[in-house]
Amino acid sequence: MPRRQDDTVTRARHLARRLLRKQMPERWAHTKGVAHRAAQVAVTVPVTDRDVLVASAWLHDIGYTRALRRTGFHRLDGAIYLSRQGWPDRITALVAHHSGARFVPVERGFADQMADFDFEDSPVSDALTYADQTVGPHGRTMTVEYRIAEAISRHGPDSPNARARVDRVPYLLAVADRVQQRLATAAGTTSDADG
Template sequence: MVTASAWLHDIGYSPALAVTGLHPLDGARYLREVLYADERLCCLVAHHSGALVEAEERGLREDLAGEFGLPPEPLLDALTYSDMTTSPDGGRLTVERRLSEILERYSPEDLVHRAITRSSPALTAAVRNVEERIAKLG
């Protein structure tokens, strides 16, 4: 499930799918309504990488939270880890560098910049949670 969500989490960026401008919500709706995807997959896509905070910035928090339940934290952390440690071109990087890279793409006035700034502690914590789980596995 996490692997599938890692591949599909940004599908809502497609101009053909964009309805609300909140790519996690647009992508999850597409997966649910057009592809009849598993609800767990839709929920992971809907809530990936601080989506609730961006939804709040866009006035869509109730829509997102009302349509898609929060996935189990370990699964959401694993998806966040995948997203926050991979560059746009597929390279590996630290969560700190990834957050910086995202913030560099948007002006401080942009709602994505504000959402990432607000989400950064939780995103970093999710990455650390996964790193700790990996370390315990040896």
């Protein structure tokens, strides 16, 4: 019997859909792809954390929405909005710090504001980052290396993301390696159980 999805995931999906679907259809396609990817890699996190992962995936880019823009740093803008709306601190912090965000705020001048959200170094934050970094702008699956190059090309070589790449890129590649190892372990465990 399939596990019942947490109401938090449903609320997150509805909020992301309301904010992104019409106003930012490309971002909505990416978000749907990231949430789907997060559900696929959820086997790499404890069962009790899977809904947190998938809800965070639905919410990770809502800060791009014009109505939520305060700083222009979408991760921070999304986290600020979620915090003010009473979302769980853990989900809010995962949104704030997804995909190596901690390497960018100093470049953008938001380090103090980002410090309001606890950075979580865990399989959940890894899985969220991996899901985001393996889905492109139109919701298509791609490699982490291609996604990094695509983002730098899209934002420009002088963008804060590009300037932070010295620290951020090794982090993203290390995350991908850890998640791929966890996926291999999960697949091995499943094969062992089936055999």
